[in-house]
Amino acid sequence: MKGRNDLSSKSETEKYSLKYHIVPPKGLLNDPNGLIQYKGIYHVFFQWNQHDTVHKNKSWGHVTSKDLIHWDYHEAALMPDEWYDKDGVYSGSAVSFEDKLYLFYTGNVRGAEGKRESYQCLAVSEDGFTFEKKGPLFNHPRGYTGHVRDPKVWQDGVGTWWMVLGAQKEDLSGDTILYQSTNLLDWEFKGSFVEEKLSLGYMWECPDVLRFTEKDVFIFSPQGLETKGKEFQNIYQTGYLTGKLTSNGTFAPDKKAFKELDRGFEFYAPQSFTDVSGRVISFGWAGVMYPEVEAAVPTRKDGWLHALSVPREVTYVDGALKQQPVIELEQLRQPNPTVINDAAQQTIELPSLQNELLIDWENTPKDFCLHIRKGVTMQYHHGNNRFVVSRTNWLTKEREEREVKIEKGLKNIRLLLESSLIELFINDGEEVFTLRYFIEEESRQLVISTGDEIENRTISLYELSV
Structure with a gap:
């Protein structure tokens, strides 16, 4: 094994390097x-x-x-070296069972004419570092295109295993499908995971299911949402529905709208797990972008691209889903x-870039403004309870913004700041x-302002230092 200082991505000038986020050793x-x-690891x-x-x-x-x-x-733990995953070992999840580590993933295959095929696969390890591939687990479900992927697997309170998969129906609408198993090897198709039809x-x-005492939460990343006011401004979105898992494994959503999980510019495909202390911990990908914007990211010149978010503890208390750095x-x-x-x-001079x-x-302040390194601005407008984050796009050089309404007024903020990545918790x-x-x-330079009022x-x- 090698430490982060031996392998982590570095920029030539260090001005864009990330110190406490997970980045690729090289590549994307x-x-x-x-x-x-x-x-224990x-x-x-x-x-x-x-x-x-x-x-x-x-x-x-x-x-x-x-x-x-x-x-x-x-x-790399899994390489695209079998007929069923030759064009990519795509996303999935992990469970521990009978002292073994089971990795579930999607094998991506492209035919001679570019037709997509997907296979839901398993790899098993006894030490967490060397894996034996077991191959595809079941046939492709009828009624769905080749876009079926990202298995998330969990076990319920009576020992039944469940798997959800992101999917696209043949009518080109989004869906999540459900499978059931007693042994992690033999799986039975159960149909759509969500009980009611949703046009999203x-x-x-990347479907994920979080279970809390008060509510169950279904997190997923729909592609193709139309912009709705100030919502859904990114190329693809990640959000959630609250509701309840039923005894037959399906999800019964509340009568509440799909809500964005993260209001920023780059957050996508989060996944969660529960550690031994019972915490629900999640990581997301800080990188989904329009292709032309992604192509202009400066770190590509140094041979690396994108990062994961910091690990976040996710809770659901008093009707609110919350994410906090662990x-x-x-x-x-x-x-x-x-x-x-x-x-x-x-006006504060930052001691470092972390x-x-x-x-x-x-x-609640009347108004509030935070200017970060002459590039990012965060503003709270008391009159309409709007919180706005803006930045300069590195491709177009134009200002762009995202915003959200803070229903109960601004009480506190926590800002994790790196040389080229920001995570803000309100x-x-x-x-x-x-x-x-x-x-x-x-x-x-960091400038904090509330106008004329103290x-x-x-x-x-x-x-911060690692």
Whole structure:
């Protein structure tokens, strides 16, 4: 095994390098896969093109950790080297059963004329590092195109195994389908996972099911949603429905609309797992972009592209789904933070390009503005409770923004800041923004403003170091 400092991606100038996010050793990274805590070790797999920064030749990259902070990089766990996965080892999940690690994934195959075939496959390991492929598990379901992928597997309270798959029906509408098993090897098709028909795009990717005492949550990434006001502005979206898992394995959604999980520019294909302490922990891909924007990302010149989000603990309490950085990340905080009390405006020089900013208000501020390194702006407008994040697009050089309404008013924000990646958590994680940004100049200036009014607030700025 090699440590992060030996293998992690670096930019020539270091100004875009990421220090505490998982990045590819080289090449392109996308969806997180196979998340699990197995034999005391956290395993994170990810889609990985080892040879180029384009979406081809996907294998499963592999990193491990004992503390969710320090990551060891390993050789690819699964390679596209069999007839059923020769054009890509696509996304999937992991479970532990009878002391073995089971990886479920989609094998992607392209025919001579480019026709897509997909196979839902299994690989098994006794140590978590060497895997024996078992091949496809069942035939392709009738009534669906070749776009069936991303198996997520879990076991219910009575020992039954369930699998959901992102799918596209032959009428080109999105769906998630359900399978049932007693032994992880033999699977029975059970039809659509969601009990009612939903019109949400032409393909549902990366389904995930989170179970809480108050609600069950179905997370998925539909492609083909039309923009709705300020919502659904990205090329593809990730969001969720709340409801309840039924005894027959299907999902009965509440009468609530599909809600975006992350309001930023780049967040997609998250996957969760439950660790031994009972926490639901999730990673997402910080990278889904329009192709021309992706092609212009500066780190491609250094031979690497994209990153995963930090690990987030997901909870559902008092009717709200929340995402927060796992508590282990607080160990990255260096001692003696900069603490700032009441002031109408403050200008802070960041101690490095890896920082954490905490702001707590005693009362909802009238207005609030945060300028980050002369490139990213975050504004709260008290009059209509809108929170707006804007940046300069590195391809078009134009300003672009995302926003959300903060129904209960702004109470606190937590900002994880890297040289080219930001994760913002609002009101204890009730709303989240993830975004990439690329600043040409070496500015480390942070400007915090509330206009002419002085408000009771506390600002803490930590330098972060792995």
